[in-house]
Amino acid sequence: xxxxxxxxxxxLRRSIADVQGTTVEQALHIIGFPRIEHVRIGKYIEMNVVAxxxxxxxxxxxxxxxxxxxxxxxxxxxxxxxxxxAELQVG
Amino acid sequence: MKFGVIVFPGSxxxxxxxxxVRSALGEDVAFVWHKEETLPADLDCLILPGGFSYGDYLRSxxxxxxxxxxxxxxxxxxxxxxxxxxxxxFQILCEIGLLPGAFLRNRCLRFLCCxxxxxxxxxxxxxxxxxxxxxxxxxxxxxxxxxxxVPPDMLRGLEQHGQVLFRYCDAQGRVTESANPNGSVANxxxxxxxxxxxxxxxxxxxxxxxxxxxxxxGLSIFQAIRHFCSAERPILMVT
Numbered sequence: 001x002x003x004x005x006x007x008x009x010x011x012l013r014r015s016i017a018d019v020q021g022t023t024v025e026q027a028l029h030i031i032g033f034p035r036i037e038h039v040r041i042g043k044y045i046e047m048n049v050v051a052x053x054x055x056x057x058x059x060x061x062x063x064x065x066x067x068x069x070x071x072x073x074x075x076x077x078x079x080x081x082x083x084x085x086a087e088l089q090v091g
Numbered sequence: 092m093k094f095g096v097i098v099f100p101g102s103x104x105x106x107x108x109x110x111x112v113r114s115a116l117g118e119d120v121a122f123v124w125h126k127e128e129t130l131p132a133d134l135d136c137l138i139l140p141g142g143f144s145y146g147d148y149l150r151s152x153x154x155x156x157x158x159x160x161x162x163x164x165x166x167x168x169x170x171x172x173x174x175x176x177x178x179x180x181f182q183i184l185c186e187i188g189l190l191p192g193a194f195l196r197n198r199c200l201r202f203l204c205c206x207x208x209x210x211x212x213x214x215x216x217x218x219x220x221x222x223x224x225x226x227x228x229x230x231x232x233x234x235x236x237x238x239x240x241v242p243p244d245m246l247r248g249l250e251q252h253g254q255v256l257f258r259y260c261d262a263q264g265r266v267t268e269s270a271n272p273n274g275s276v277a278n279x280x281x282x283x284x285x286x287x288x289x290x291x292x293x294x295x296x297x298x299x300x301x302x303x304x305x306x307x308x309g310l311s312i313f314q315a316i317r318h319f320c321s322a323e324r325p326i327l328m329v330t
Contacts, residue, residue, distance in 0.1 A: 012195070016240065019198055019274075043149075068157075071150055071186065073193035074240055 004049050004057040007081040010070045011042035045069055046081075054082045092135040092320045094120040097164070097180075099155045104141035104177065108297045112138075115300035116313045125158040135320045136173040137164065139180025141233070141295055151194055151236045152182035161187060173217050173316060174289045178234055181281075181291030190284055190291045191245055191254075195238040198274025202235040206306070207272050209280045209294055210260040213253055216283060217319040218290045218312055227264045228257075228308040230294035232272060237293045239275035239282075246276060257281035257292055 012018045018040050025039035051057035058079050070077040094112045098105045105122065112120040121131050130137065144155035155161075168174055168189050176184040184190040197203055211219050211226040222228075241249060249255055257280040261270040271278045273293075281292030296309030 015242070016195065019196065019200055023200065068153060069149070071153070071193050073185075073242070074195060 001050050001052055003085040004051055004054060005046065005081065005083045005085050006049050006057050006061045006079060007044065007046040008061055008065055008069060008077055008079050009042050009044055010065070010075050010077045011040050012074055013076050016074055048085060054084070058082050092118050092317060093131070093133055094118060095123045095131055095134045095137045096120060097123045097125060097137065097139050097160060099125045099142065099144035099158060099179075099183075101144045101146055102140050102142035102179070104179075104295065104297060107295070108138045108140045108177065111297040111300040111310070111313060115307075115310055116317060118317060123160060125155070125160050128159050128163060130160070130163045130167055134167070134172065136175065136316050137167060138297075139164075139174065139176040139183055140297075141178030141180060144179055144183065147179075147236070150182075150186070151179060152184075152186040155179075155183045156187040165189065168284075168289050171286070171288050173320070175218065175312075175316070176289075176291040177295055177297065178232075178237075178293055181293055182236070184289060184291045189289050190282055191249065192239055192241040192282070194236045195240050195274070196236050197234070197238050197272070202233075203237065203272055204231075204233040205272070206231045206299075207280075207294060208260050208262055208264075208270065209257040209292075210264045210266060212255050212258060216256060216287050216290075217316060218283070219256060219315050221315040221318050222311055225264060227260060227262065228294075228296075228311065229299065229306055230296055230309050231298045231306075232294050234273070234293055237273040237275065239273075239279045239293070241276060249279075249282060250277070252285055254282050254285065255279055256283050256290060257294070 020041045021039040049057040065077040096108045211222045214224045258278040260266045266278045296312045299306040299309030
């Protein structure tokens with residue numbers, strides 16, 4: 001078993017108005033970033049997972065997203081990173 | 092009759108609910124710590140109070156739904172026990188799936204603390220049986236994530252089955268966009284499950300139970316619950 005650093009991003013579903021994203025987008029336009037569009041604000045969650053493989057670590061976190069990290073009524077999730085955690089070298 | 096009030100870490104309307112039942116309504120009430128695994132026997136109505144359970148971390152109610160007491164809450168609901176989730180309690184009931192829907196941040200992105208009007212949509216339920224359909228209540232709200240959302244198909248189901256019990260309205264009972272404080276779909280302020288024994292509402296009736304504090308409209312909901320429980324043959328809403 002190895003340890004993996006896994007990141008998940010949870011955002012509001014596309015069908016749902018993201019008021020926060022819209023407000024931030026307007027602010028970006030005002031300060032000089034008119035080419036930025038469709039801003040969505042989400043949550044970034046990272047964690048260490050002990051698993052036999054990167055695929056297993058990813059599946060494990062996807063299950064955690066379904067059970068707790070995202071609410072399927074309003075949110076989508078995606079696992080964005082799965083990286084092995086470097087072993088600590090002692091001595 | 093006997094009420095129970097669940098206390099989660101971060102509940103802050105538990106004493107208000109306790110007081111509303113004990114002093115304003117004059118009925119028996121007991122606190123239930125969230126780490127308990129059983130509810131008191133002979134309970135008629137269980138209240139999930141407002142507050143910020145688990146700091147509202149991740150999403151309002153998302154972590155409280157895994158509290159040890161919640162299995163007993165589900166069993167109580169399935170056995171037909173009355174449950175009223177107020178504000179954060181409503182959010183927890185949605186997260187655990189006893190009620191449909193979920194909550195978004197208020198449309199205005201601000202925490203709202205004010206008094207609003209809600210219209211009673213039907214009077215043949217355990218929670219409104221002493222009120223007339225169309226009655227307007229003045230009830231306080233206090234929430235940052237009170238923007239109730241259900242997808243369009245689920246909303247049709249809610250309306251078809253008469254599950255919307257309270258809607259934000261103006262003082263005359265008109266359900267208008269400007270009377271909607273937080274952007275909730277269809278001005279929904281409170282819903283019941285299909286069976287009609289589980290209610291969730293964002294407004295705080297327990298904060299409006301004493302004329303000395305300027306408003307006792309909320310007491311009518313507690314009185315309706317007592318009336319329902321004291322009826323010889325309680326009849327659950329059939330939808």
